[in-house]
Amino acid sequence: MVGALLLREWRILLRARSSIVNPLAFLLLSTLLFAIAAPQLVAESSERASGILWVLVLFTQLLSLDAMFRRDYDSGTLEQVMIMADVPFVAVLIRIFVQWMGTGLVIVLATPVIGPLLGLSWSAVPGTMLALLLGTPALSLLGSIGAGITVGFSRGGIILALLVLPLFLPVLIFGTDIVNAASAGLNYSYQIYWLALITLAALLVSPFAALAGLKISIEMQ
Amino acid sequence: MKLNQKLKEYWHKLGSPRWFYQMTSGWVTFFGASAFLLLVAGVVWGLAFAPADYQQGNSFRIMYVHVPAAMVAQSLYIGMGVAGFIGLVWRMKLTDVAIGACLPLGMILTALALFTGGVWGKPTWGSWWEWDGRTVSTLILLFLYIGIYALREAIPDLNLRARASALASLVGTINIPIIKYSVEWWNTLHQSASFSLTEKPAMPAEMWLPLLIMVLGFYCFAGHQVLSRMRFEVLTRESSSRWVADLMQGKGVLVNSAKPSSSNREKG
Numbered sequence: 001m002v003g004a005l006l007l008r009e010w011r012i013l014l015r016a017r018s019s020i021v022n023p024l025a026f027l028l029l030s031t032l033l034f035a036i037a038a039p040q041l042v043a044e045s046s047e048r049a050s051g052i053l054w055v056l057v058l059f060t061q062l063l064s065l066d067a068m069f070r071r072d073y074d075s076g077t078l079e080q081v082m083i084m085a086d087v088p089f090v091a092v093l094i095r096i097f098v099q100w101m102g103t104g105l106v107i108v109l110a111t112p113v114i115g116p117l118l119g120l121s122w123s124a125v126p127g128t129m130l131a132l133l134l135g136t137p138a139l140s141l142l143g144s145i146g147a148g149i150t151v152g153f154s155r156g157g158i159i160l161a162l163l164v165l166p167l168f169l170p171v172l173i174f175g176t177d178i179v180n181a182a183s184a185g186l187n188y189s190y191q192i193y194w195l196a197l198i199t200l201a202a203l204l205v206s207p208f209a210a211l212a213g214l215k216i217s218i219e220m221q
Numbered sequence: 222m223k224l225n226q227k228l229k230e231y232w233h234k235l236g237s238p239r240w241f242y243q244m245t246s247g248w249v250t251f252f253g254a255s256a257f258l259l260l261v262a263g264v265v266w267g268l269a270f271a272p273a274d275y276q277q278g279n280s281f282r283i284m285y286v287h288v289p290a291a292m293v294a295q296s297l298y299i300g301m302g303v304a305g306f307i308g309l310v311w312r313m314k315l316t317d318v319a320i321g322a323c324l325p326l327g328m329i330l331t332a333l334a335l336f337t338g339g340v341w342g343k344p345t346w347g348s349w350w351e352w353d354g355r356t357v358s359t360l361i362l363l364f365l366y367i368g369i370y371a372l373r374e375a376i377p378d379l380n381l382r383a384r385a386s387a388l389a390s391l392v393g394t395i396n397i398p399i400i401k402y403s404v405e406w407w408n409t410l411h412q413s414a415s416f417s418l419t420e421k422p423a424m425p426a427e428m429w430l431p432l433l434i435m436v437l438g439f440y441c442f443a444g445h446q447v448l449s450r451m452r453f454e455v456l457t458r459e460s461s462s463r464w465v466a467d468l469m470q471g472k473g474v475l476v477n478s479a480k481p482s483s484s485n486r487e488k489g
Contacts, residue, residue, distance in 0.1 A: 145388075145392055149372065149385050149388065149389060150372075150375075153375055156375070158371070159368070159371045159372055159375055162364065162367055162368040162371050162372075163368040163369075163371075163372060163389060165364070166361050166364045166365050166368065166393075166396075166400065167392070167393075167396050167400075169361060169400055169403065169404070170396075170399050170400055170402075170403035170404075173403045173404065173406070173407045174403060177407075194403075198399060198403075201399065205392070205395060209388060209391075209392050212309070212384075212388050213385070213388055216381050216384050216385050216388070219381055220376070220378065220381055
């Protein structure tokens with residue numbers, strides 16, 4: 001069951017390339033917007049780059065969250081999976097994991113390109129990648145709760161943002177601090193532990209909450 | 222064993238809209254009267270008689286509104302989380318009524334706390350707004366409230382709205398300590414807490430006693446407001462039921478519905 005679900009999600013991810021390409025394109029495009037609108041912000045310091053980068057990552061995540069369950073919800077697949085799966089929450093967890101591969105993981109891999117474009121120093125790139133690798137799963141996990149509740153709305157975007165952005169805040173705080181410490185050449189293991197803790201806590205709570213939200217949305221249909 | 226059963230019965234009764242309506246009519250009066258007395262006493266004492274602060278002068282007096290507003294606003298959010306948990310686990314109707322009643326009051330009090338914080342910050346820090354730890358976490362609290370408010374507005378179905386907002390407030394409440402910790406870690410420019418339950422306050426008694434009275438007064442006011450809103454909402458939702466119709470016709474608040482019928486039988 002788990003294998004079949006994983007295989008299905010993996011195939012969809014490969015065939016519908018938009019779920020990988022779109023977030024990446026959006027991230028690059030908004031980087032470009034920042035570089036044009038505020039060149040003095042971008043080119044100067046690594047500290048600013050960390051803030052801009054994390055905010056862009058947050059927005060990219062937010063935009064792709066709306067599509068997290070949308071296709072399966074509209075086609076009725078989601079309902080079938082909920083009925084058929086032995087443990088429905090595993091199905092939700094797989095969906096979250098695959099969504100993360102399409103956004104978070106791609107962002108991590110794109111950091112060596114986007115970071116320096118935003119003015120991040122090369123020495124800070126490994127730390128930034130580690131921070132994003134630990135932080136983006138929490139964004140996908142926490143975001144899945146909001147995505148689950150709002151998938152039934154025809155225009156859920158702004159409500160999704162209102163529900164989910166406050167929950168993203170701790171990730172943003174520790175994430176930007178890791179990047180700042182990395183660019184200043186300081187030790188950032190303390191922040192890494194905290195970020196990992198936040199992600200683990202999100203892993204503990206989110207799949208169940210997302211499942212509860214999805215059940216509400218399915219009844220709404 | 223006996224007490225245990227009594228509590229259990231009480232709990233179940235509290236879950237029924239009808240019994241809730243009947244039981245809380247006294248509470249509303251009690252909270253309303255206490256709130257009035259405490260707030261009047263606290264305002265007069267705090268604003269007129271408490272000594273001025275040796276550093277901040279008279280501007281510290283905004284604390285008598287600011288601190289209780291912030292405390293009650295947080296408590297209301299946690300209350301919503303607890304109600305959400307009970308609602309999700311036991312599917313009680315009343316918990317959604319409670320969430321709906323806490324929400325607007327909590328939002329207003331959070332906004333009041335932010336506003337009074339700005340009023341205090343202007344003479345003390347020299348600016349209306351500082352991005353410091355506790356201001357930010359209060360602002361986040363406001364956004365958490367707004368998120369649930371928006372969610373409730375978007376779902377017309379009562380039952381689904383109840384479940385969705387219960388879930389959202391539960392998740393938000395679980396996240397509050399994490400958000401609070403990380404924001405405080407991010408920046409600690411604000412004064413440390415001037416009032417806590419476990420430690421002896423650093424202020425002289427004539428300064429913190431009025432504050433204590435104001436805090437109690439705000440809690441009583443919140444209790445009065447929440448219960449009144451809940452009672453109104455219960456009446457609206459149950460408007461098609463028999464007991465509400467009886468109530469509206471002035472037959473009094475039900476009591477044990479067996480009693481009037483038995484007395485009728487005696488007459489007949």
